[in-house]
Structures are given as C-alpha cells and as structure tokens.
Amino acid sequence: xxxxxxxxxxxxxxxxxxxxxxxxxxxxxxxxxxxxxxxxxxxxxxxxxxxxxxxxxxxxxxxxxxxxxxxxxxxxxxxxxxxxxxxxxxxxxxxxxxxxxxxxxxxxxxxxxxxxxxxxxxxxxxxxxxxxxxxxxxxxxxxxxxxxxxxxxxxxxxxxxxx
Numbered sequence: 001x002x003x004x005x006x007x008x009x010x011x012x013x014x015x016x017x018x019x020x021x022x023x024x025x026x027x028x029x030x031x032x033x034x035x036x037x038x039x040x041x042x043x044x045x046x047x048x049x050x051x052x053x054x055x056x057x058x059x060x061x062x063x064x065x066x067x068x069x070x071x072x073x074x075x076x077x078x079x080x081x082x083x084x085x086x087x088x089x090x091x092x093x094x095x096x097x098x099x100x101x102x103x104x105x106x107x108x109x110x111x112x113x114x115x116x117x118x119x120x121x122x123x124x125x126x127x128x129x130x131x132x133x134x135x136x137x138x139x140x141x142x143x144x145x146x147x148x149x150x151x152x153x154x155x156x157x158x159x160x161x162x163x
Contacts, residue, residue, distance in 0.1 A: 010147035017107075031063045047073040047155070055079060064163045073155050074098065076148040081106050081122050084160075085115030089138040093130045093157045100128045100136060117143075130154070135152040 017123070038050055038061065044061035054079025061069040071094075083106060106123030109117045122143055130136065138144050148154035 004079070033064055036061065043071050047071060050075075066129050067092055068084050068160050069157065070160065071155070071157050072146075073153055074146050074148050076150045076152060079145050081119045081143050081145045083109070083115075083117040083141060083143045086162055088140060088163060089136070090161065091130050091136045091138065091156050093134045093136075094157060095132050096154040097132075097149045097153050098130045098152075098156075099147050099149065100130050101125045101143065101147075102128070102138065103140055104143060106143045111151045119143075120147045130156075 012136060024065070038059075043059055047057045050057045051071075055075040057073045061071065075076065101122055101136045104122050104125050106117060106119035106125050107121040108119045110119060112118050122145070125143065128136075
C-alpha cells in the first residue's frame with residue numbers, strides 16, 4: 001500500500017514537470033517567435049531604402065530577447081564602426097564583395113546605448129576581403145565594420161546572439 005501511495009505521489013510531481021518540458025517554453029520569458037517566411041523580393045524591397053541619414057539599409061526578420069536576424073545592404077561609404085559588449089555576430093555574405101575591418105580600437109568611440117559603441121575611426125585594425133558565401137564570427141567587444149568594394153553594394157545576413 002505504501003508503495004502505491006509513493007508511486008501516486010511521485011506521479012503528481014513528475015507528470016507536471018514532464019508536461020512543462022514537452023511544450024516549447026520561452027527561455028527568459030519572451031514568447032517564442034511564430035513561423036515567418038519572407039521572399040527574396042520582399043527582403044530586397046525593404047533594403048531599397050536606406051535608414052534616414054545613413055548609407056546602409058537593413059531588414060530585421062525578428063527581434064527576440066536573446067537573438068535577432070538582420071539582412072543588411074552596405075554601400076562603399078558612410079558605414080560606422082560598431083562594438084557590442086553583449087552580442088556575438090555570425091555573418092554570411094550573400095552578394096557583392098566587401099572589406100571587413102575588425103579589431104584594434106575605435107578612436108572616436110561614442111556609447112549610443114549600454115554596451116553599444118559606434119565611431120568612424122578605427123586604429124590598429126585588420127582588414128579582410130569578403131565574398132559571397134564567406135562566414136564571419138565576430139566576438140563581443142570586437143570593433144568591426146563592413147564596406148562594399150568601391151562602386152558596389154555588399155549584402156549579408158547576420159544572426160546576433162545575446163550573451
């Protein structure tokens with residue numbers, strides 16, 4: 001009899017726990033993103049218009065608490081240097097050729113939000129030519145910026161993961 005009661009009591013503890021792991025739950029409280037499909041043409045149309053006062057355009061596919069995906073179109077000028085304290089950038093070049101400048105320091109650094117630094121002058125950096133299909137992982141606190149090769153446009157997609 002005690003064994004049956006023990007099994008019954010354990011089922012009241014275990015079954016609710018199993019039910020919680022069976023369904024998808026948000027990691028930190030933000031609801032999971034729903035299914036989404038965007039065509040190439042829809043993304044390209046969004047990237048036709050640059051951000052106000054900027055030389056680049058981007059299209060956010062989602063904006064989750066712990067990650068987001070962004071398609072970006074860069075020109076060959078006017079692109080600022082970024083440094084993120086809390087984000088890992090995983091970037092894949094889709095089209096065009098460009099120059100990635102990374103590392104060193106931002107000499108005219110300005111914090112635009114907590115952990116988000118921007119500037120236009122990078123000292124002691126390394127440059128890397130990027131082409132379609134290339135993948136770049138940029139760790140947190142690494143100054144970086146992408147420019148298209150002169151007279152061209154560079155398109156890439158970046159998965160940003162919050163740490």
